[in-house]
Amino acid sequence: xxxxxxxxxxxxxxxxxxxxxxxxxxxxxxxxxxxxxxxxxxxxxxxxxxxxxxxxxxxxxxxxxxxxxxxxxxxxxxxxxxxxxxxxxxxxxxxxxxxxxxxxxxxxxxxxxxxxxxxxxxxxxxxxxxxxxxxxxxxxxxxxxxxxxxxxxxxxxxxxxxxxxxxxxxxxxxxxxxxxxxxxxxxxxxxxxxxxxxxxxxxxxxxxxxxxxxxxxxxxxxxxxxxxxxxxxxxxxxxxxxxxxxxxxxxxxxxxxxxxxxxxxxxxxxxxxxxxxxxxxxxxxxxx
Amino acid sequence: xxxxxxxxxxxxxxxxxxxxxxxxxxxxxxxxxxxxxxxxxxxxxxxxxxxxxxxxxxxxxxxxxxxxxxxxxxxxxxxxxxxxxxxxxxxxxxxxxxxxxxxxxxxxxxxxxxxxxxxxxxxxxxxxxxxxxxxxxxxxxxxxxxxxxxxxxxxxxxxxxxxxxxxxxxxxxxxxxxxxxxxxxxxxxxxxxxxxx
Numbered sequence: 001x002x003x004x005x006x007x008x009x010x011x012x013x014x015x016x017x018x019x020x021x022x023x024x025x026x027x028x029x030x031x032x033x034x035x036x037x038x039x040x041x042x043x044x045x046x047x048x049x050x051x052x053x054x055x056x057x058x059x060x061x062x063x064x065x066x067x068x069x070x071x072x073x074x075x076x077x078x079x080x081x082x083x084x085x086x087x088x089x090x091x092x093x094x095x096x097x098x099x100x101x102x103x104x105x106x107x108x109x110x111x112x113x114x115x116x117x118x119x120x121x122x123x124x125x126x127x128x129x130x131x132x133x134x135x136x137x138x139x140x141x142x143x144x145x146x147x148x149x150x151x152x153x154x155x156x157x158x159x160x161x162x163x164x165x166x167x168x169x170x171x172x173x174x175x176x177x178x179x180x181x182x183x184x185x186x187x188x189x190x191x192x193x194x195x196x197x198x199x200x201x202x203x204x205x206x207x208x209x210x211x212x213x214x215x216x217x218x219x220x221x222x223x224x225x226x227x228x229x230x231x232x233x234x235x236x237x238x239x240x241x242x243x244x245x246x247x248x249x250x251x252x253x254x255x256x257x258x259x260x261x262x263x264x265x266x267x268x269x270x271x272x273x274x275x276x277x278x279x280x281x282x283x284x285x286x287x288x
Numbered sequence: 289x290x291x292x293x294x295x296x297x298x299x300x301x302x303x304x305x306x307x308x309x310x311x312x313x314x315x316x317x318x319x320x321x322x323x324x325x326x327x328x329x330x331x332x333x334x335x336x337x338x339x340x341x342x343x344x345x346x347x348x349x350x351x352x353x354x355x356x357x358x359x360x361x362x363x364x365x366x367x368x369x370x371x372x373x374x375x376x377x378x379x380x381x382x383x384x385x386x387x388x389x390x391x392x393x394x395x396x397x398x399x400x401x402x403x404x405x406x407x408x409x410x411x412x413x414x415x416x417x418x419x420x421x422x423x424x425x426x427x428x429x430x431x432x433x434x435x436x437x438x439x440x441x442x443x444x445x446x447x448x449x450x451x452x453x454x455x456x457x458x459x460x461x462x463x464x465x466x467x468x469x470x471x472x473x474x475x476x477x478x479x480x481x482x483x484x485x
Contacts, residue, residue: 159419233450
């Protein structure tokens with residue numbers, strides 16, 4: 001998606017760092033095994049977070065060793081396939097596909113060419129994923145369609161536009177029982193927060209190209225960082241409150257690190273403009 | 289009922305102080321103040337009840353069957369309930385508490401005259417839906433119209449605190465405010481990206 005959802009490394013315990021990395025690598029492997037060689041391209045931090053959330057709390061952390069997709073000579077610890085990873089993998093394919101379709105429609109026939117080519121490549125994977133999660137597929141399609149309609153009419157309500165993406169992400173977790181309610185609340189506000197962070201990040205670019213931007217539509221072309229930040233913080237607070245009510249077993253500390261430290265720092269970076277440098281960084285540049 | 293010690297997350301032979309400390313931490317976590325007008329408030333309330341019962345059971349057992357209200361217990365926490373003079377608003381409040389937001393919204397739109405309470409309730413509905421920007425605007429309006437109403441002011445101040453209010457586990461509560469610009473930059477480079485590990 002966007003890569004906004006990251007842990008804050010200095011405060012991670014080693015075991016939580018290993019857990020994060022193995023989940024990330026496990027998701028990569030799961031994508032490759034389910035959807036072929038180009039699918040790991042879709043790997044990102046946001047869906048790693050989703051996989052961590054979806055994991056059954058009783059299930060411990062027992063990594064296996066597997067070959068790295070980027071460098072097959074290396075063997076790394078990674079989480080073996082599990083329902084949580086599979087769901088996260090299916091959903092990242094679906095979301096990537098619809099975002100590509102969106103790009104094809106938004107751009108002209110020439111500028112949209114890369115997106116078109118990519119979506120052609122991804123088509124078989126998407127069809128497989130859509131068969132596996134038909135409900136999520138439908139929700140993503142509807143929510144993105146709703147979002148582009150709101151964008152076309154220049155909707156001035158921040159909440160209404162963010163709501164479409166929030167509901168999209170909300171549907172990524174099964175809505176059953178208490179756990180389902182907790183996840184729904186958490187993911188709703190995560191989606192809202194991601195959407196707003198992305199809108200703030202694009203503010204300058206959209207202003208230059210004259211595109212619609214929800215932050216500009218709500219607060220004027222210069223935006224209002226104080227107000228926007230407060231409303232994003234309110235979503236973070238709701239996420240924290242929801243997180244405390246769920247049982248996440250051995251993944252609790254890692255999830256808390258992401259929600260209480262990682263997201264606020266990313267938010268700060270988006271507002272002061274340093275995010276641009278951070279988001280491009282490679283993830284695991286270590287030689288272990 | 290679950291074993292009271294595992295509810296509080298302590299071992300059977302934990303000292304009284306340890307039990308109390310664990311209880312206090314959990315009570316802070318699930319305190320109703322953290323879940324005001326939250327769609328998950330009922331889950332928090334259940335947890336609160338569970339830990340209260342567990343703590344009471346342990347203190348009772350340890351004091352040799354003596355039953356009395358335990359000293360540090362947050363026991364009978366009373367949800368501050370505000371009532372409304374207007375029956376329509378009272379009904380809307382009820383609907384919001386039950387989570388029936390569509391119905392509440394509809395009833396609210398049928399009210400002709402908008403006073404402070406109207407904006408407050410409209411804000412409460414938005415807050416529950418997760419529409420924080422709209423909630424904020426409505427609370428601000430409500431407080432402007434009735435500056436002396438404690439209920440409205442409290443709702444607004446909760447929102448104005450952002451992430452500073454509410455519960456945070458130990459270790460996540462400090463640091464962020466105290467950081468100066470330079471440390472922030474250093475930290476940002478550590479967001480699972482820069483450098484080696």
